[in-house]
Amino acid sequence: MLSKNRIKYINSLKIKKYRQLSQAFIVEGTKSVLELLDSDFTVEFVLATTEFQQKYSTISSQHKTLFETVTLQELQGLGSFQTNDSCLAVAKTKQNDFLCAENNEYVLVLDDVSDPGNLGTIIRIADWYGIKKIICSETTTDLYNPKVIAASKGSFTRVDLFYTCLPVYLAENAKSAMVGGAFLGGESLYDFSFSSKGGYIVMGNESNGVGAEVEAFVTHRITIPRFGEAESLNVGIATAVILDNMRRQMGAELKA
Template sequence: MLSKNRIKYINSLKIKKYRQLHQAFIVEGAKSVLELFDSAFEIEFVLATIEFQQKYSTILSRHSASLETVTMQELEGLGSFQTNDSCLAVAKTKENTFLSQEGNEFVLILDDIRDPGNLGTIIRVADWYGISKIVCSEGTTDFYNPKVIAAAKGSFTRIKTFYTNLDTYLAENKHDKPVVGAFLGGASLYEFEFSSNGGFIVMGNESNGISDEIGAFVSDRVTIPRVGEAESLNVGIATAIMLDNMRRQIPVH
């Protein structure tokens, strides 16, 4: 049976200030925990059912993380999601380390993305399309929010993020690289040519889009052409469309 202190500690990590205090975060569910094992994250401990331990005994034997047996009911009581019925891990967060645009890569810039589910989806989409770096505004939701980690489906282990003041970041690091921004009134994305020299792709806030301050750095304003009557696109879906069009032109070699 889990101790009260263990339960209190895990529950505290659902709150940002305690994640920052303890420099730790929660990973829930078999798929995400298994990907965590194969990542560079330091694992503090793992809670798992007997069934999970038996099924993945070989993988677990290769790791030194503390392992504690729990019941399905205990996990469901601890987790944020009712689907978590096999395992939960607590891992150490990484330092907020500067990320630069290098060579012909594209760096994704997120301007005030507030919904954790959207951020998790964007992380997963970026991973799918071979984008390894995401630079986030200071107002963007926390990368280590349990809902972000859950929506990212393991992709959080492969994507690097850097939270910073975007005005300063772009002013100092844009150099001569293009900054492509998604707007409602831009040129058609389907006719736009992405630079083979790489650059930055900016996605804006769910309600307000890209702010005027960040928009001032955008060299190319593009829009996803609307055919039907929908008022807008979810930012996660819009990011996928942007990156898909970029990758059609500039495949990863």
């Protein structure tokens, strides 16, 4: 049976302030926990049902992580998602280490993406398209929010994020780089030529788009052409469309 202190500790990690104080976060569900165990994150402990431990006994035996047996009812009472029927882990957060675009590399830049589900989806999309780094404004939602971790489906273990003041960051690190930004008005994505030298792709806030301070550093305004009547695209979907076109173009150049 779980102790009151353990329950209190896990519940506290649902709040950003306590995640920062404890430097820890929650991961729920089989897929995400297995990805976590296979990553370079430090895992404090795993709460798992008997069925999970039996099914993945080989994996659990390979790790020194503390596994504690819990019931399904205990899991559902602790986690954020009632669909979790297998396990919950607590891991240590990472340092906010500096990141930048290296030679021939594209990096995502997120300006005030506030919805946790959107951030998690963008991390998953970045992982799909081989983007390893995301630069986030200080107002972008917290990577370690349980909803972000859940929406990323384990991709948070393979994509690194760096939170910083974007205008200062871009002024210092993108002086000679291509900085493409998603806007409703700009050059059509289908006509735009992505630089083979890499650069930065800026995605903005769900309601307001890219802010004026960040826009000042955008060298190329990119628009996804609209053929219907929808007012706008979800930022996660827009990110996928842009990255897909970028990868198609890069692949075509490699074949040429």
